[in-house]
Amino acid sequence: MGQVHARSLDPLPMSGPDFNPPAHDTELIEVEPETKQEILENKDVVVQHVNIDGLGRTKDDLVMYELADVFKAKSLIDVMKKCHEAREKLLRLGIFKRVEVLIDTCEGEDALPNGLDVTFEVAELRRLTGSYNTMVGNNEGSMVLGLKLPNLFGRAEKLTFQFSYGTKETSYGLSFFKPQPGYFERNFSINLYKVTGQFPWSSLRETDRGVSAEVNFPIWKTYHTLKWEGVWRELSCLARTASFNIREESGHSLKSSLSHAMVIDTRNAAILPKRGALLKINQELAGYTGGDVSFLKEDFELQFNKELLWDSVLSSSLWGGMLIPIGDKPSSIADRFYLGGPTSVRGFSMYSIGPQSEGDYLGGEAYWAGGLHLYTPLPFRPGRGGFGDLFRTHFFLNAGNLCNLNYGEGPKAHLQKLAECIRWSYGAGIVLRLGNIARLELNYCFPMGVQSGDRICDGVQFGAGIRFL
Template identity: 25%
Template structure:
């Protein structure tokens, strides 16, 4: 259908061309008079040839005459001699850089009025453009019937006429060009929305009416996906461009087939096939598009092998790659064993870097040979190791001799070591940063590496060009529509007039981002008044810092719970925090009003207060408390914080059983707690929920005394240290130890709710909360005054892209009455496994623990579950 439409259109255009030639008058172009201060010998000839060509292209019969004409009579005489209907004569003028053509079009019989024409441009290079202006005016006058009076579009239903006309280059007021109309038809076809395009030309009193008649492709009423099991339908529909209620485009459908195949290849289904079926069940203008998928079996990487590797085994080199062989167990849960071309290409670079970092300076890793066989994919990677080079000599030149001597000791590239490009790069950064921290912002460090191929050694010289010492000029801040300049400036470690420091600039960026007040933060260095001065432009983009949120979840300790909060993290643009939070669970309810000033007296000291009401149901009693807390803290280093707070709390202990122990009964009623607490904390982990390295170390002391208005007299101290460290592959180990002591007076003991209750998802996971520790004479748990606990975990990725981990764990510990928390002979033990998922709705933990020393009346195992967060 499309070919026939084009044929009809071409015939139409040929008929138009024939009409134009049969009706066109004949024009003779004479030699123009040239007026110029310069000698322009070729202008007459050029102008004649250009205008004859232009007039012919516009549909006129044009001839030239070498005779210079100065009057209408001479022009008519030349025209009669050549049997022309019209004569074109005039002058070409050049004044300075300006050029102009002053022309007259003379009717040979003299029955029509002479037309005066004019074209002007700047520069001789625009001579053709000036002539084109005159030629078009001639054509418009002589071919009035061939001038386009209007352009219209017919037949379109969904595609706007304006959108179609954007692809049409024919213009109203111009001469109708068959060639241009033919090109316009092609451009409309290329839009992809039409199965037929034709052009119609009709005469009107004002000229030609050019109409493009189109027939649109059918509309897609429905898109079906059939045969898919391994890829979700919603993922396929999201990937393809074919959508309901859009125009059917077969080229788009073909592209969508490739997109679907790519989705399957990403999951290892390389033999998957996709066929398309386009039907018109109810209306020939409404199409149903069906993608029929035949998934076939998944093809995994069966083997990755190497050729040419002598120093490193295949297993060692496979460990460098992100592409992995199929695993009997892990391939069921992860994408291990799936071939992804872009990752394999990156692996070639990884292997090359691996060799270069171990002395093989000339090593080359070739293009992997990938073969698909019936039992799987086989990849063979060629390696040319070359010779291995050792470092013979390392020196630093330029800069300060004293600084270079100190830096020499810190270099990672050492004499007699194998050459390493990674260590070389790190040394360049170390040297650069050391000098930048001294104010040399534009320091350049160029490593000169010379190979001795005969001895297989290298000499390395780090050439330092310090440049000028740079001081900070002006610091300007822009983009902050709400946050005050002071709040931003106090996070910038560099001050005006101070020497430049790379470390301080980097820390300033980090601190500004940690505020979480801005969508984007940039600190852009710019040139100052002199090469020794650098200005800093701090550019920020504000984000919303107020929020209203609700959430919910379930935990083994508190059961079902719902939460809500109203928070403003940047109150009045001062960086202050104000929030109201509520927590309502089956076993606990808590309501808190909090305020924090992060810079007290413009010093990096935070201060604030909390007012709260907390109700919690313990196994043997209920605590209902109202209190307030005054707090302050100071962050130092990169990860450390020291903080302290004062707490005053009025608590009521109720719902104590009649047969409860004397300890519980003595706590019944209302009491006041007045205490001060100090905490020293260091947290260097790399993720709040799924860390892979770093540690959390906390020391806390809480002291309550009747001298402060407290009904109890005690000192409570706790130590906690947890360490994450990467192991083989992507395994992460975690070891945590914690212990606590309460020293109390016999007359005013610590409240029972301040004691240590072990058990639950965060301590000993084979027990419910509070089920580990001392019991009274009735077998009720009363908490310990000391405790010690050890947790060991092995974490491994399950669905890494989704933020899901598996965990194997072992717990050991107990709580005691007395001063010794390390009674290992009384420890309770459990072990188990679980899953942790950093889900879109918040952290989720599901863990099963087995009681390794089960006692009478205890369950052998326990499921622990925790989920839910603000969202």
């Protein structure tokens, strides 16, 4: 039976001597029976169909790999979670500018009482896109122009041409990127490039023309990169006053190397993390696949972050590396390590620690650097919950050393040499986080342990970059 509702046109007194039941002022409205819909939140559901609207040149198998987990959902909450994860995977491919999800009950002859239909509405990127942006490197800024052909063959392949003009480096390159369908972390890329960089701390200019091929893949909780690189390097003096050592290093060389990198990253953010750890290990072997440069190079990066009271974070980091020449030829200045500056041992000028000749820094074959940092909110928390959260107060203690080694000596002699004449510094400042891309630092530094030939920056020092000690 339908329900009947009475609607009174005029308010009437319900009691008293003037009350008279209305004769014609009441309108009776008959309402259709309400449709009862079953609540599905806490009940088992079945995803019967997944539809994709808007596909053009994208191949169906690529998309179905990314959406396969949606069919495994068993409840409405699980369906919503799986659909969100699938949407993020589709956007990560870099071939769609928009992805929307619609979830509805299933209709049709084969519809189950608890069946659901999921529809993904996508909008593909154009065949050719361009970009213009700025990029922050380690104490360097650059303007970047790019052209990109996304989804070249319909399976998330990408062909990119990029030109970069910076304060110390100019480069252009062509790269091809190909992921494995269903496993975006497993991918392959080929790069052709030319890079010209200036290194004023060494009075050196370097031009690299090269080709590289690399494979990226995860194993358990680690991420690996295997890479081959062939590069023709041209070194020349940046100034007429360059030292004899720099002039001796000038000329052409051909490097062919195989390298491997492993990363374990449990941090909650790449820039100013509050918790988690990072481990990077790199190995490079040059000379066995051709070229006139032969060496074995090992280096690592370790970082720990711990959240404390009052939104403070204690961070510790350790870097280290060693370069071992193979054969009678000494190592090249282009392959050695450099230390010092606002992104490593603060209080020292950029790459101005270690061996030098007439004011030109030559780098070293072994180094270590460590840092202890305390990040706290700004005093009185101005702009809390908004722009103010991008700033942090920074207290730091840095130390490190860089030197050349005599490989005829034993490990004990090497450790003793690295422990001698340690440079260190302390200070405080302000850090600005630029999204998840880079960060800026303005610190007041007190350099200590300064050795003859080191160039210091006693007082205010500004730093910008991605990788900080």
